[in-house]
Amino acid sequence: MKTYQLPEVRIERDKDRCINCGVCVRQCAFNAHKFDEDGEVYSEDEKCVACQRCVSLCPTNALYIKDNAPFVKDNANWTAETQKYIWKQAETGGVLLTGMGNPKPYPIYWDHLVLNASQVTNPSIDPLREPMELRTYLGSKPDHIEIEMVNGEPVLRTKIAPQIMLKTPILFSAMSYGAISYNACEALGRAATELGTFWNTGEGGLHRNLYKYAPNTIVQVASGRFGVHSEYLDAAAAIEIKIGQGAKPGIGGHLPGEKVGPAVSETRMIPVGSDALSPAPHHDIYSIEDLSQLIFSLKEATEYTKPISVKISAVHNVAAIASGIARAGADIIAIDGFRGGTGAAPTMIRDNVGIPIELAIAAVDARLREEGIRNRASIIAAGGFRNSGDVIKAIALGADAVYLGTAALVAMGCHVCQKCYTGKCNWGIATQNPYLEKRLNPDIAAERLYNLVRGWSHEISEMLGGMGINAIESLRGNRLHLRAVGLSREEMDVLGVQVAGSPMA
Amino acid sequence: MEGQIHRRNISGCGLAGMMSEDGRLMGGEAIIRSMEVLHDRSNGLGGGFAAYGIYPHKADYYALHIMYDDVKAKEETDVLLDERFEIDSEEIIPTKKSEAIPKGPLLWRYFVKPKVDFEDCGLCEEDYVIEAVMTVNSMVSGAFIFSSGKNMGAFKAVGYPEDVGKFYRLDEYEGYTWIGHGRFPTNTPGWWGGAHPFTILDWAIVHNGEISSYGINKRYLEMFGYKCTMLTDTEVVAYMFDLMLRRHNLPLEVACKALAAPFWTDIDRMKAKGNAKGDIYEALRMVYGGALLNGPFAIILGHTNGMVGLSDRVKLRPLTAARKDDMLYIASEEAAIREISPELDIVWNPKAGEPVVGELKNPVKKGSNKARELEETVA
Ligand code: SF4
Ligand code: SF4
Numbered sequence: 021m022k023t024y025q026l027p028e029v030r031i032e033r034d035k036d037r038c039i040n041c042g043v044c045v046r047q048c049a050f051n052a053h054k055f056d057e058d059g060e061v062y063s064e065d066e067k068c069v070a071c072q073r074c075v076s077l078c079p080t081n082a083l084y085i086k087d088n089a090p091f092v093k094d095n096a097n098w099t100a101e102t103q104k105y106i107w108k109q110a111e112t113g114g115v116l117l118t119g120m121g122n123p124k125p126y127p128i129y130w131d132h133l134v135l136n137a138s139q140v141t142n143p144s145i146d147p148l149r150e151p152m153e154l155r156t157y158l159g160s161k162p163d164h165i166e167i168e169m170v171n172g173e174p175v176l177r178t179k180i181a182p183q184i185m186l187k188t189p190i191l192f193s194a195m196s197y198g199a200i201s202y203n204a205c206e207a208l209g210r211a212a213t214e215l216g217t218f219w220n221t222g223e224g225g226l227h228r229n230l231y232k233y234a235p236n237t238i239v240q241v242a243s244g245r246f247g248v249h250s251e252y253l254d255a256a257a258a259i260e261i262k263i264g265q266g267a268k269p270g271i272g273g274h275l276p277g278e279k280v281g282p283a284v285s286e287t288r289m290i291p292v293g294s295d296a297l298s299p300a301p302h303h304d305i306y307s308i309e310d311l312s313q314l315i316f317s318l319k320e321a322t323e324y325t326k327p328i329s330v331k332i333s334a335v336h337n338v339a340a341i342a343s344g345i346a347r348a349g350a351d352i353i354a355i356d357g358f359r360g361g362t363g364a365a366p367t368m369i370r371d372n373v374g375i376p377i378e379l380a381i382a383a384v385d386a387r388l389r390e391e392g393i394r395n396r397a398s399i400i401a402a403g404g405f406r407n408s409g410d411v412i413k414a415i416a417l418g419a420d421a422v423y424l425g426t427a428a429l430v431a432m433g434c435h436v437c438q439k440c441y442t443g444k445c446n447w448g449i450a451t452q453n454p455y456l457e458k459r460l461n462p463d464i465a466a467e468r469l470y471n472l473v474r475g476w477s478h479e480i481s482e483m484l485g486g487m488g489i490n491a492i493e494s495l496r497g498n499r500l501h502l503r504a505v506g507l508s509r510e511e512m513d514v515l516g517v518q519v520a521g522s523p524m525a
Numbered sequence: 526m527e528g529q530i531h532r533r534n535i536s537g538c539g540l541a542g543m544m545s546e547d548g549r550l551m552g553g554e555a556i557i558r559s560m561e562v563l564h565d566r567s568n569g570l571g572g573g574f575a576a577y578g579i580y581p582h583k584a585d586y587y588a589l590h591i592m593y594d595d596v597k598a599k600e601e602t603d604v605l606l607d608e609r610f611e612i613d614s615e616e617i618i619p620t621k622k623s624e625a626i627p628k629g630p631l632l633w634r635y636f637v638k639p640k641v642d643f644e645d646c647g648l649c650e651e652d653y654v655i656e657a658v659m660t661v662n663s664m665v666s667g668a669f670i671f672s673s674g675k676n677m678g679a680f681k682a683v684g685y686p687e688d689v690g691k692f693y694r695l696d697e698y699e700g701y702t703w704i705g706h707g708r709f710p711t712n713t714p715g716w717w718g719g720a721h722p723f724t725i726l727d728w729a730i731v732h733n734g735e736i737s738s739y740g741i742n743k744r745y746l747e748m749f750g751y752k753c754t755m756l757t758d759t760e761v762v763a764y765m766f767d768l769m770l771r772r773h774n775l776p777l778e779v780a781c782k783a784l785a786a787p788f789w790t791d792i793d794r795m796k797a798k799g800n801a802k803g804d805i806y807e808a809l810r811m812v813y814g815g816a817l818l819n820g821p822f823a824i825i826l827g828h829t830n831g832m833v834g835l836s837d838r839v840k841l842r843p844l845t846a847a848r849k850d851d852m853l854y855i856a857s858e859e860a861a862i863r864e865i866s867p868e869l870d871i872v873w874n875p876k877a878g879e880p881v882v883g884e885l886k887n888p889v890k891k892g893s894n895k896a897r898e899l900e901e902t903v904a
Contacts, residue, residue, distance in 0.1 A: 490819060
């Protein structure tokens with residue numbers, strides 16, 4: 021069927037600069053660049069996904085990818101995008117698929133919150149001269165500790181539940197081996213280890229060779245139970261039960277059979293070439309008490325040596341759900357907002373289901389405090405964190421730490437082209453194709469990840485010092501250091517913040 | 526209450542405290558003189574004192590000091606108090622008006638006992654009193670209970686501390702511990718209740734500083750049922766002590782380490798050396814992170830059995846301590862101590878976050894009156 025879809029981009033090649041070297045031809049897994057019969061390179065715009073791989077690698081800077089927003093007659097309802105989706109489905113009859121997080125212009129609350137700084141009455145602290153503490157413990161805390169005085173010396177009588185200790189309140193989010201390449205996993209594991217933080221296997225299991233990073237690994241147990249075995253659980257620093265994901269709340273996952281080569285097959289414990297289908301719900305969890313059973317099964321299986329996290333997507337009733345999860349025995353609650361990324365999701369779900377992470381953090385933190393159980397579980401926030409400003413604001417709203425998914429991929433080279441589900445990632449990240457995978461050098465990728473988190477941590481230290489605070493726990497949930505610009509009364513109420521210009525109480 | 530602006534008020538301040546660990550009773554003129562030296566640390570917008578041991582004849586009763594805007598506020602309060610307490614006696618707090626403090630609210634003092642008999646549950650009785658205090662302070666407009674401990678009292682007003690001391694005729698009282706405070710607020714609510722000390726039960730806090738962690742300290746306390754209605758840092762400090770010392774039964778020194786937490790590098794070093802304190806501090810920071818007072822502060826905490834001075838973890842506000850015989854002195858500046866005790870055995874500047882602790886040699890047993898009497902005969 022002839023397609024009615026219009027090319028989204030236009031590839032411009034400066035013929036004066038091009039030396040016809042063929043780099044772009046070899047680099048593009050989508051075959052947007054080709055040689056003609058005379059050996060001259062040319063492009064097919066409609067194949068280009070705008071991943072910028074060729075632009076980045078062209079030795080003469082001859083390439084430029086331009087937005088080709090097709091001209092459709094002015095219409096706020098029937099935009100080029102809405103028409104494109106219809107053409108696509110009219111041609112295929114399928115579900116629209118996409119990758120990465122919700123790109124729609126919903127309000128980004130981070131950009132409506134501003135931070136405080138000290139002046140005169142309260143000195144700011146210079147992190148270059150004074151200690152600045154970002155260390156964060158994730159896990160369940162008692163509401164008090166018991167100390168007994170023995171011969172005039174205090175003795176600790178409380179045994180605190182297992183925790184994971186982070187040098188900085190930033191972790192790498194769940195991204196499965198299968199969805200991303202082996203090299204990407206290796207880079208995440210290595211960077212997490214060097215940074216003193218954690219990465220997360222997602223639901224893809226842990227490749228044999230990556231057990232060396234296990235002390236800095238959070239392993240996931242998802243509805244498909246891929247790659248879950250006792251050694252996997254025992255090796256991990258923490259275990260995360262995945263209930264939902266911000267990009268696709270309420271639905272399961274699908275790793276197409278083409279991505280299941282021998283190594284993925286072995287790690288996931290499924291046959292080569294078979295589709296890995298994660299059911300929407302866990303088939304043993306139909307209520308909160310079932311979740312509690314799984315939490316305690318995992319605790320039993322690992323002899324109460326590690327925290328158990330439960331990851332949910334941010335949905336309307338997130339506060340009550342989180343409260344239930346804390347009461348069900350989870351040590352950590354990971355909440356994934358609707359801008360959270362994904363390897364593959366139905367476009368309509370990604371773009372229309374779930375709520376912004378900012379509102380979810382605020383609602384959950386407030387609810388757990390109202391119920392007097394905020395200490396029982398740590399909160400990790402996830403879903404589209406773009407910079408250290410977002411991170412520090414999340415902590416001020418009440419999160420203990422933040423998961424980075426998309427930002428980590430971008431650090432490694434991803435250009436958010438949203439084509440992860442095709443398995444043809446030109447950056448070697450979201451692919452299992454050995455030829456493409458090799459493009460991601462794990463040493464370089466790990467260094468880039470390390471640099472990113474190090475940079476953000478420095479920035480967080482600077483901002484904390486500016487507020488006159490030298491330990492991250494004094495900002496956690498400290499919403500007085502946030503002020504709102506351009507938000508409605510209702511939004512400010514949910515966020516628990518005041519309008520900019522109002523005084524410090 | 527008129528002028529009672531429920532807004533956080535940041536301020537710089539001067540503070541001083543003196544205590545006889547032998548429990549010797551001393552008149553109030555010394556602490557007034559000490560505070561007078563610190564005159565420049567306040568700006569006349571608030572001064573106050575707390576004294577321990579001043580009501581020995583009524584030691585079994587909670588002494589409520591209440592300020593009223595008008596008679597109507599008193600009538601409303603009396604109804605609430607009557608429902609909750611046996612009122613042994615009530616009287617006007619004697620004052621001496623002067624040019625410096627020509628007028629003020631009505632100031633009353635009550636000696637009361639809870640109507641309910643709590644027998645073995647000391648905590649319940651104290652919680653009952655706190656609840657009653659908070660009820661009056663939040664429900665009755667124009668009434669404010671600013672002191673509610675046994676055998677102790679707070680005295681505060683808008684004015685310079687030395688004038689406030691004279692206004693309340695503190696030279697006519699005798700106590701074994703005195704603490705004083707002068708404020709330099711950066712805005713001017715001009716409300717008497719906003720002066721220090723802030724008290725709850727027998728805890729009295731004077732405080733110099735601005736706590737940057739206030740937002741989370743307040744929310745942390747709310748989880749335990751405290752209502753921070755005054756929105757002052759000082760109130761938060763008082764409740765923190767109440768929570769950790771009275772309700773969680775933590776030793777004083779440990780509680781101080783939650784408020785002014787040691788740095789992780791120090792904790793790691795202790796742990797590496799096998800020092801058990803390292804584990805305690807680690808646990809403390811994990812569990813009481815919301816209690817950490819971050820930002821500049823120096824405080825003096827008074828309570829029935831002692832006095833504690835504490836500065837923040839990097840010591841951004843001054844605090845000096847000294848000893849002479851049975852006396853412990855703590856003040857913003859050494860000059861304030863030398864003024865009342867020129868000869869000292871030892872003077873030192875406590876390190877950041879290191880509490881200075883004074884304790885009665887014969888502590889008063891709280892909760893049970895029987896045990897208390899026994900204690901007093903022995904002493
Ligand atoms: S990579 Fe650049 S120089 Fe090489 S063929 Fe492509 S456009 Fe020309
Ligand atoms: S991971 Fe690769 S395919 Fe996915 S958005 Fe990034 S660049 Fe595109």
